[in-house]
Amino acid sequence: MSALRLSVVLATGFVLGCVIYGCSPSRPATAASLKPGKERHVAPDFALKDADGKTVRLSDYKGKVVLLDFWATYCGPCKVEIPWFMDFERKDKNRGFAVLGVDMDDEGWEAVKPFVNDIGINYRIVVGNDATADKFGGIEALPTTFLIDREGRIADVHVGLTSKSEFENDIEQLLQAPAHGGGIIEGKGHPAGASGRVPVAAAVVGAR
Amino acid sequence: MVVKRGATAEVKIAVSVLPGFHVNSNKPSEEYLIPLTLKWEEGGALEAAGPTVFPKPRMEKYAFSPTPLSVFTGDFELIARLKAAAAAPQGPGMLIGKLRYQACNNNSCFPPKTAEVRVSYDVK
Numbered sequence: 237m238s239a240l241r242l243s244v245v246l247a248t249g250f251v252l253g254c255v256i257y258g259c260s261p262s263r264p265a266t267a268a269s270l271k272p273g274k275e276r277h278v279a280p281d282f283a284l285k286d287a288d289g290k291t292v293r294l295s296d297y298k299g300k301v302v303l304l305d306f307w308a309t310y311c312g313p314c315k316v317e318i319p320w321f322m323d324f325e326r327k328d329k330n331r332g333f334a335v336l337g338v339d340m341d342d343e344g345w346e347a348v349k350p351f352v353n354d355i356g357i358n359y360r361i362v363v364g365n366d367a368t369a370d371k372f373g374g375i376e377a378l379p380t381t382f383l384i385d386r387e388g389r390i391a392d393v394h395v396g397l398t399s400k401s402e403f404e405n406d407i408e409q410l411l412q413a414p415a416h417g418g419g420i421i422e423g424k425g426h427p428a429g430a431s432g433r434v435p436v437a438a439a440v441v442g443a444r
Numbered sequence: 445m446v447v448k449r450g451a452t453a454e455v456k457i458a459v460s461v462l463p464g465f466h467v468n469s470n471k472p473s474e475e476y477l478i479p480l481t482l483k484w485e486e487g488g489a490l491e492a493a494g495p496t497v498f499p500k501p502r503m504e505k506y507a508f509s510p511t512p513l514s515v516f517t518g519d520f521e522l523i524a525r526l527k528a529a530a531a532a533p534q535g536p537g538m539l540i541g542k543l544r545y546q547a548c549n550n551n552s553c554f555p556p557k558t559a560e561v562r563v564s565y566d567v568k
């Protein structure tokens with residue numbers, strides 16, 4: 237018997253979304269975590285299918301404050317946040333607020349439907365894809381959660397597990413903000429300049 | 445790696461997970477978790493001669509999980525046993541393996557990825 241030794245370093249990817257939109261990974265809750273209005277860019281629109289096969293567009297939510305959550309069934313930190321989002325949906329849906337979950341499982345509805353039923357998720361879920369993730373600068377780390385104001389602009393982005401109070405503060409500020417005339421400006425968002433920290437965890441994968 | 449026709453060979457694959465990250469073990473502790481798997485491409489002179497041997501995983505508790513998770517961290521080794529068929533063509537070749545893993549750190553998880561493992565061999 238002959239033997240051989242190889243070596244593989246596992247690459248874990250890096251967070252492009254942080255580069256483009258700025259990140260707030262696990263930062264302490266502050267009153268001023270939302271971007272000022274002038275610094276917000278319009279969220280990219282997308283069209284994805286929900287559990288009933290109906291097409292859902294982000295622009296359908298014009299006039300509402302939206303918590304847009306990119307998640308997956310294999311993501312433990314995502315599962316910590318989901319019950320909070322269910323609370324927010326329950327508490328604030330009549331105030332012009334909505335949660336929209338974008339699942340990123342490769343298996344799509346085959347993986348998602350049983351999970352959604354087990355947990356009893358009360359907000360809309362759509363199955364995402366790489367094209368949608370690319371529109372938002374590339375979503376590698378899950379959860380990545382965007383807070384979108386009534387004008388369809390990205391007011392904040394949270395990468396990784398974030399505190400419930402931080403989300404509550406963001407949502408309350410956005411719900412209390414005065415509405416601007418003209419509704420949501422539709423169209424593709426443009427990436428902002430790089431801001432915030434960029435957690436990079438990448439390594440060359442190879443065998444020798 | 446030189447392998448005689450009909451003989452078996454053992455390949456040790458050293459895996460390094462970056463500090464601060466973990467990958468699910470080959471037998472994760474929860475249903476929705478994606479296991480570490482190693483699959484070899486078929487059709488060449490070398491083939492798997494039994495299941496891959498994985499090390500004993502660690503049971504680690506993370507802030508986002510109510511129960512400990514079965515994971516691999518840091519440096520560890522997999523052992524793959526390969527066999528050259530009795531009628532395998534002689535000469536050099538390359539066996540390609542796909543190591544699929546799904547990694548997380550303390551507050552985020554990353555999509556499953558596949559790392560390629562290449563074993564060059566020479567059948568005698």
